[in-house]
Amino acid sequence: xxxxxYQQVILDLQKQIREHFQPNEKxxxxxxxxxxxxxxxxxxxxxxxxxxxxxxxxxxxxKGTFVASILLNQFDLGSMYSFTQEMKxxxxxxxxxxxxxxxxxxxxxxLKQLTLEPHSKVYLLKRLRMADDEPMMFEETYMPAxxxxxxxxxxxxxxxxxxxxxTYYQQTAVMAFEDVKAGIVTPVEAKILDTPEQSxxxxxxxxxxxxxxxxxxxxxxxxxxxxxxxxxxxxxxxxLTGDQNK
Amino acid sequence: xxxxxYQQVILDLQKQIREHFQPNEKxxxxxxxxxxxxxxxxxxxxxxxxxxxxxxxxxxxxKGTFVASILLNQFDLGSMYSFTQEMKxxxxxxxxxxxxxxxxxxxxxxLKQLTLEPHSKVYLLKRLRMADDEPMMFEETYMPAxxxxxxxxxxxxxxxxxxxxxTYYQQTAVMAFEDVKAGIVTPVEAKILDTPEQSxxxxxxxxxxxxxxxxxxxxxxxxxxxxxxxxxxxxxxxxLTGDQNK
DNA sequence: GAGTGGTCTAGACCACGGT
DNA sequence: CCGTGGTCTAGACCACTCC
Numbered sequence: 308x309x310x311x312x313y314q315q316v317i318l319d320l321q322k323q324i325r326e327h328f329q330p331n332e333k334x335x336x337x338x339x340x341x342x343x344x345x346x347x348x349x350x351x352x353x354x355x356x357x358x359x360x361x362x363x364x365x366x367x368x369x370k371g372t373f374v375a376s377i378l379l380n381q382f383d384l385g386s387m388y389s390f391t392q393e394m395k396x397x398x399x400x401x402x403x404x405x406x407x408x409x410x411x412x413x414x415x416x417x418l419k420q421l422t423l424e425p426h427s428k429v430y431l432l433k434r435l436r437m438a439d440d441e442p443m444m445f446e447e448t449y450m451p452a453x454x455x456x457x458x459x460x461x462x463x464x465x466x467x468x469x470x471x472x473x474t475y476y477q478q479t480a481v482m483a484f485e486d487v488k489a490g491i492v493t494p495v496e497a498k499i500l501d502t503p504e505q506s507x508x509x510x511x512x513x514x515x516x517x518x519x520x521x522x523x524x525x526x527x528x529x530x531x532x533x534x535x536x537x538x539x540x541x542x543x544x545x546x547l548t549g550d551q552n553k
Numbered sequence: 554x555x556x557x558x559y560q561q562v563i564l565d566l567q568k569q570i571r572e573h574f575q576p577n578e579k580x581x582x583x584x585x586x587x588x589x590x591x592x593x594x595x596x597x598x599x600x601x602x603x604x605x606x607x608x609x610x611x612x613x614x615x616k617g618t619f620v621a622s623i624l625l626n627q628f629d630l631g632s633m634y635s636f637t638q639e640m641k642x643x644x645x646x647x648x649x650x651x652x653x654x655x656x657x658x659x660x661x662x663x664l665k666q667l668t669l670e671p672h673s674k675v676y677l678l679k680r681l682r683m684a685d686d687e688p689m690m691f692e693e694t695y696m697p698a699x700x701x702x703x704x705x706x707x708x709x710x711x712x713x714x715x716x717x718x719x720t721y722y723q724q725t726a727v728m729a730f731e732d733v734k735a736g737i738v739t740p741v742e743a744k745i746l747d748t749p750e751q752s753x754x755x756x757x758x759x760x761x762x763x764x765x766x767x768x769x770x771x772x773x774x775x776x777x778x779x780x781x782x783x784x785x786x787x788x789x790x791x792x793l794t795g796d797q798n799k
Numbered sequence: 800g801a802g803t804g805g806t807c808t809a810g811a812c813c814a815c816g817g818t
Numbered sequence: 819c820c821g822t823g824g825t826c827t828a829g830a831c832c833a834c835t836c837c
Contacts, residue, residue, distance in 0.1 A: 311825060336803060347827045349595070352804090360606070365727045368804050369834030375728070422577060484608050484621075485785050489735035489753040489778035507735040507753050520613050532735035539731050539785055557806055582822060593808045598823090615815035615822050 316344050316354035324363060324374055334364065334372045390436050390444070391467065399438040406433040408460045410452060417449050420514055420525040428452035432463060435499060442500045444530040454478060454523050478523050480515035487511055487537050496529050507532040562590050562600035570609060570620050571643065580610065580618045608784050628689075628781050636682050636690070637713070645684040652679040654706045656698060663695050666760055666771040674698035678709060681745060688746045690776040700724060700769055724769050726761035733757055733783050742775050753778040 310318075320334075328334070335343065340351045355372060358364045366372045394401035413421070413429040421429065432448045448468070450458065455476050462471055472478040488510045497504045511528040556564075566580075574580070581589065586597045601618060604610045612618045628639065640647035659667070659675040667675065678694045694714070696704065701722050708717055718724040734756045743750045757774040 313825075338803085347829090349828090350826060353825085355804095356602075362728065366804060367727075367835085369802080369836080371803060371835095419576065487733050487755075487783035487785070488781075489755040491751075491753050505737075505751060507737045509733070509735040516611075520611065530735075535734075537733040537783070539733070559806075584822085593810090595809090596807060599806085601823095612823060613816085614824070615817075617822060 312344075312346055313350045313353040313357075316340075316346070316351065317357050319344075320354060320358060321363065324358075328374045330374055332374050334374065336371060394438045402437045402440075404435040404437070405460065405464050406435060408432050408458065408463060410458075413449065417525060420512075421449065421451055421522040423451055423453075430455060430458050432468075438534075441534070442531070443534050444528050445496060445499050446526055446528045448524060448526040450524055451522070454521070472523065478517050480523060481517060483513050483515040485511055485513045489532075490529075492529065500529070500531050502531055502533075509535050509537060511537075558590075558592055559596045559599040559603075562586075562592070562597065563603050565590075566600060566604060567609065570604075574620045576620055578620050580620065582617060635713070635715070640684045646686075648683045648686075650681040650683070651706065651710050652681060654678050654704070654709060656704075659695065663771060666758075667695065667697055667768045669697055669699075676701060676704050678714075688777070689780055690774055691742060691745050692772055692774045694770060694772040696770055697768070700767070718769065724763050726769060727763060729759050729761040731757055731759045735778075736775075738775065746775070746777055748777055748779075755781055755783065757783075 309315075324334075334340075337348055337351050337355065340355075341348050344351065355364065355366070359366060363375055364372055365375055391401045391403065409431045410428055411431070412426050413423060417423075417429060418425060418427060421427075423429070429452055430450045432446075432450070434446045434448070435442060436444045436446065452458075455472070455478070462475065466474070469480065472480070490508055490510045492500065492502060492504070492506050492508045494504055496502075496508070497506060500508075502508075509528075509530040509532055511526070511530065513524070513526045513528070514522055515524040515526075517523050555561075570580075580586075583594055583597050583601065587594050590597065601610065601612070605612060609621055610618055611621055628643070637647045637649065655677045656674055657677070658672050659669060663669075663675060664671065664673060667673075669675070675698055676696045678692075678696070680692045680694070681688060682690045682692065698704075701718070701724070708721065712720070715726070718726075736754055736756045738746065738748060738750070738752050738754045740750055742748075742754070743752060746754075748754075755774075755776040755778055757772070757776065759770070759772045759774070760768055761770040761772075763769050
């Protein structure tokens with residue numbers, strides 16, 4: 308099974324950029340890339356669209372395509388989420404407490420998020436994430452039982468969740484949607500997170516899907532507002548400009 | 554000056570989805586949309602790509618294209634390119650009040666965000682954004698005086714900010730970094746935003762840079778937590794770079 | 800005017816999901 | 819089998835930047 312052409316172009320261009328280009332250096336024009344990769348302009352643009360979206364390049368109308376000025380250390384901020392990994396990189400000591408694992412029929416809102424049939428069963432895993440003995444965030448993760456049959460507390464305790472999904476169930480999250488809101492902690496959450504009552508908190512709702520577009524996880528997180536920032540990078544999409552602003 | 558076709562399709566599909574579709578409902582197929590909008594499939598796909606990227610729809614190979622399960626009554630700060638534009642598309646009546654425009658020496662924290670020399674001067678523009686006479690968010694935008702000399706209240710009042718930056722100063726933001734935090738409104742903010750005191754709010758910190766990697770804007774926003782969500786889509790790059798066969 | 804990215808067309812075949 | 823989205827081609831013209 309060979310990969311689609313445009314994905315091969317993506318991979319090769321990434322390699323070229325990493326090995327042979329400097330920040331803000333000009334890339335070959337789209338028409339030159341057509342010749343280089345022996346494909347149509349549309350295919351080249353599909354690849355460049357992806358690289359632009361991920362912030363590796365930027366395009367200037369009439370001038371050309373350029374390597375982005377800030378090349379992130381190959382692992383994108385927004386490309387994969389791992390609390391443990393993140394904290395380790397920041398020199399903190401991350402610990403995850405698995406509080407409870409339950410199996411039951413999902414209620415309406417969860418069914419919807421996971422696009423499940425009514426009365427489908429889901430696992431609910433509650434976790435408390437700490438760094439250097441300081442409570443950081445509280446997570447509730449819902450996983451469809453049909454995707455992850457026979458899940459046990461031993462399994463989630465011994466293996467990182469994403470690794471477990473991959474090795475035991477051959478499930479990999481290829482994409483995730485996150486909604487970030489602001490809220491006030493509930494009394495229970497205040498206790499768990501060791502914050503004053505009425506504190507502000509970040510509420511995260513993450514829905515991950517696998518390569519077949521099947522939802523495999525829905526997680527609600529409550530994060531301490533004094534400890535947590537949600538950082539993103541946005542590339543100018545230039546779509547739909549021209550508004551009035553009076 | 555008419556908009557590109559695919560952008561018109563984006564706008565209309567957004568409207569259709571908002572007014573006539575339910576979450577998870579199936580949209581017409583791409584070939585049917587070709588007929589509806591009298592354009593090629595490529596153009597339809599450009600539009601659908603954008604909507605998918607912004608999390609409004611999802612696609613299932615072999616099955617069709619569906620409306621995402623979206624949070625109602627809350628606006629997406631993450632894919633918002635223009636408050637004014639966004640509100641108009643949602644059928645709201647957006648108004649931006651330019652409250653004050655000042656010029657002074659930037660304090661330490663602002664200097665740092667804009668990577669300026671000590672004692673550099675910056676403009677500070679304070680704006681209140683409303684929709685249908687309802688206060689929505691409060692923004693404070695810092696702009697380096699050396700990049701935007703001789704800025705006046707007349708200019709910011711007559712032209713959208715990003716357009717002004719481009720046409721008068723040849724400055725375009727090619728990338729922006731955003732930090733999202735949760736907080737409690739200050740008494741002043743509560744008054745401005747017409748919310749109860751001690752309400753939760755989303756705090757956004759945006760730093761935009763131009764094509765030369767020079768910071769051109771630093772904006773602090775306070776958004777009502779009952780009106781705004783920050784939605785992002787994350788792609789797992791390891792799937793692309795990994796070399797698994799199927 | 801030459802070269803660039805931005806938009807667009809009218810086809811084609813493939814891979815997948817259901818019948 | 820058919821209809822779906824996924825990939826791809828070989829052109830075309832426009833808008834923008836720079837000389």
